[in-house]
Amino acid sequence: MNSKGIRLVTLFIVLVIPGVFFGNIALVAMSLVPLSVFVIGTAVSSPRTLSAQTTKPASPVWAGDTRRIARRVSLGSGIGAVKFHQPLPPEFRLAGGTNLALPFCWGKERMVEVSFDVEMPKRGRYVIPPLEWATEDPLGLRTEHGTIGEHLTMEVWPKFFRPRQVKTLPALSISPFPSADIARIGIPGQDFREIRKYVSGDPIKNINWRATARRAEQSLWPLVNEFEREGRKSVLIYLNASQAAEVGSSIRNGLESCIEAAANLLYHYLQRGYRAGIHICASPPQYLRPEAGRVQFKKALNLLVDLVPGNRPADLLSAIETTRDYVLGYNPLAVIISPVDSRSSPVVEEAARRLRQMYTLRRRASIMVVGIEVYGLVPTEFEYERTVAGLARLSSLPVLERLRGYGANVVEWDPSKRTFSSAFSGSGWVK
Amino acid sequence: MKKAHLLIRTIETGVIVAVSLGAGYALLGTSAAFLIVCAALALLGMLTVVLFRIGTVAFGAAAIGLSIPALMKVNGIQWWVFSPDRLGFCPSLGVPAATAIGLLVVAGTLLLGYLQSLQTDVRALQKSGTGPEEIRPYARGVLWGAGTALFLSIVAAVFSVTIFALLRKPLARSLSAWPWAVPAGGLATFAMLVIGWIWLVKSRAKN
Numbered sequence: 001m002n003s004k005g006i007r008l009v010t011l012f013i014v015l016v017i018p019g020v021f022f023g024n025i026a027l028v029a030m031s032l033v034p035l036s037v038f039v040i041g042t043a044v045s046s047p048r049t050l051s052a053q054t055t056k057p058a059s060p061v062w063a064g065d066t067r068r069i070a071r072r073v074s075l076g077s078g079i080g081a082v083k084f085h086q087p088l089p090p091e092f093r094l095a096g097g098t099n100l101a102l103p104f105c106w107g108k109e110r111m112v113e114v115s116f117d118v119e120m121p122k123r124g125r126y127v128i129p130p131l132e133w134a135t136e137d138p139l140g141l142r143t144e145h146g147t148i149g150e151h152l153t154m155e156v157w158p159k160f161f162r163p164r165q166v167k168t169l170p171a172l173s174i175s176p177f178p179s180a181d182i183a184r185i186g187i188p189g190q191d192f193r194e195i196r197k198y199v200s201g202d203p204i205k206n207i208n209w210r211a212t213a214r215r216a217e218q219s220l221w222p223l224v225n226e227f228e229r230e231g232r233k234s235v236l237i238y239l240n241a242s243q244a245a246e247v248g249s250s251i252r253n254g255l256e257s258c259i260e261a262a263a264n265l266l267y268h269y270l271q272r273g274y275r276a277g278i279h280i281c282a283s284p285p286q287y288l289r290p291e292a293g294r295v296q297f298k299k300a301l302n303l304l305v306d307l308v309p310g311n312r313p314a315d316l317l318s319a320i321e322t323t324r325d326y327v328l329g330y331n332p333l334a335v336i337i338s339p340v341d342s343r344s345s346p347v348v349e350e351a352a353r354r355l356r357q358m359y360t361l362r363r364r365a366s367i368m369v370v371g372i373e374v375y376g377l378v379p380t381e382f383e384y385e386r387t388v389a390g391l392a393r394l395s396s397l398p399v400l401e402r403l404r405g406y407g408a409n410v411v412e413w414d415p416s417k418r419t420f421s422s423a424f425s426g427s428g429w430v431k
Numbered sequence: 432m433k434k435a436h437l438l439i440r441t442i443e444t445g446v447i448v449a450v451s452l453g454a455g456y457a458l459l460g461t462s463a464a465f466l467i468v469c470a471a472l473a474l475l476g477m478l479t480v481v482l483f484r485i486g487t488v489a490f491g492a493a494a495i496g497l498s499i500p501a502l503m504k505v506n507g508i509q510w511w512v513f514s515p516d517r518l519g520f521c522p523s524l525g526v527p528a529a530t531a532i533g534l535l536v537v538a539g540t541l542l543l544g545y546l547q548s549l550q551t552d553v554r555a556l557q558k559s560g561t562g563p564e565e566i567r568p569y570a571r572g573v574l575w576g577a578g579t580a581l582f583l584s585i586v587a588a589v590f591s592v593t594i595f596a597l598l599r600k601p602l603a604r605s606l607s608a609w610p611w612a613v614p615a616g617g618l619a620t621f622a623m624l625v626i627g628w629i630w631l632v633k634s635r636a637k638n
Contacts, residue, residue, distance in 0.1 A: 004548075008541075009628055015495075015537075026502045026529040029592040030495075033537045036584035079576065081569055102556070102565045104572025138576025140548065 041139035047078035047105040052149035070115035128152040158263040198222035199329035234275040240338035241282040248377030257415040281315035340371035367408040376416030447476035450539040457501035460522035491540035545577040
């Protein structure tokens with residue numbers, strides 16, 4: 001019983017007591033009006049929700065996509081208003097329709113549909129809770145509420161370009177690897193290449209025991225024969241996912257752009273049969289050793305979807321050290337994805353320098369730096385604030401030149417102005 | 432939706448004017464001062480119900496309070512300020528006229544309460560971004576429901592009073608043998624009503 005019912009009963013009592021006490025028929029008649037309203041309100045049953053069917057949106061879902069969510073609810077007999085509300089995660093935006101329905105029932109069973117289009121602008125895992133309902137009798141004396149339907153879990157992937165987009169980009173015929181670079185992964189051939197130090201993963205049968213014994217006095221570490229190999233080349237991506245990269249809004253910021261670039265590159269190389277892996281400098285750091293195939297892409301996507309930003313950009317240098325053995329042994333294309341602002345630039349430079357040192361004169365350095373210009377993502381209200389992005393870009397130009405000096409191929413990407421695919425397709429090797 | 436708000440405000444204004452006229456007439460009849468009382472009550476209603484949306488309690492209590500003298504004069508009882516010689520300024524209404532004015536005042540106050548809560552709901556729905564296609568059927572349903580309930584209540588009240596009026600004299604004759612029956616019955620009814628009210632308040636607090 002709510003306050004409306006209490007007020008009706010109070011009015012009845014206030015009128016009936018003097019009416020009965022003084023035998024006043026008019027007062028008694030007046031008191032019967034709120035009493036009758038109260039009786040009618042409590043006697044009439046409000047509609048009941050019986051069952052709900054949910055139409056699950058089509059998957060997979062990429063960031064920025066729009067999907068339709070629909071729930072059909074069957075209502076039992078009853079008279080009164082019903083309010084349905086579908087709560088949504090704060091990152092979601094209504095793109096069409098409404099997540100609220102207000103049918104009024106007149107005693108017959110009926111079906112009600114709550115359907116709407118929702119845009120999911122940010123990657124992540126989301127749970128859409130059940131549909132909330134509230135019923136009220138026509139006089140507002142009793143309200144009941146609850147939830148109906150199942151939870152909907154949705155996995156939103158970072159944006160990346162699909163195969164048809166790749167084929168239409170003319171500059172992708174440029175190989176990211178020079179033609180003289182022979183991959184170190186794949187089927188070993190017959191041609192002897194060199195003797196080198198043993199690295200975790202090398203077959204035991206390749207150990208050259210004579211060379212190992214000869215060098216035992218200097219260093220007790222096995223040496224292996226390396227043969228020329230043909231086959232899949234490898235790519236190792238270093239993703240700077242520190243909190244320093246979160247420049248912009250909660251939906252569109254430097255970190256999300258870094259993740260989008262990483263997803264794009266992984267898809268691009270894995271689709272071409274490369275072995276691709278990723279080291280994510282997040283909290284906690286995640287390392288996915290380069291492998292080929294669709295399963296590798298799915299594993300990487302899961303890491304990117306669940307990514308929680310790390311504390312420091314300097315974690316990038318720890319990542320370089322962690323993967324030192326792999327870089328030395330397999331000579332992959334090393335891709336650093338990071339903003340090039342004042343906080344991250346020193347770390348990116350140092351990372352490129354350390355990578356450069358790992359490639360000897362006999363090995364051509366294969367380093368790519370994807371520099372994200374983040375200040376364009378900051379929401380601005382005034383004209384002078386927009387010039388800050390331009391000034392920040394100017395201040396990053398010396399950094400980019402130094403990176404090119406280390407032999408890195410630099411891809412500059414401003415997410416506020418163009419897509420990653422257009423920025424990547426416009427890149428070429430350092431001359 | 433602006434038209435709907437305007438319609439509701441027009442209905443509210445009409446109800447306020449009708450209730451004010453009824454209560455004013457019940458208090459002072461057709462004397463010149465009746466217009467002053469009527470206008471004051473109507474102004475109170477416009478300010479609290481239509482303009483500032485404070486609530487209908489003040490207007491309803493004022494309207495019922497102004498009607499009480501004329502209603503009490505119907506009985507002709509000699510009690511405190513409600514003695515007929517002290518209520519000379521009130522018109523002498525018959526039972527049907529007094530009942531009609533009383534029903535008008537109570538039903539009008541209840542209708543104003545429902546209209547105001549409906550407007551509050553509609554404003555909240557509009558603020559949440561709900562479109563008029565969803566709001567109109569909802570508002571229509573609530574108005575029809577409340578209006579039907581009030582109409583049935585008035586019919587029930589009139590029916591009950593008519594039956595009671597018909598049975599009044601035979602009832603009075605049978606009760607004359609037990610003079611203590613009416614006070615005892617009144618006290619018992621009063622006690623039951625108070626207990627029932629306390630139970631309702633406690634059950635609401637528990638929920």
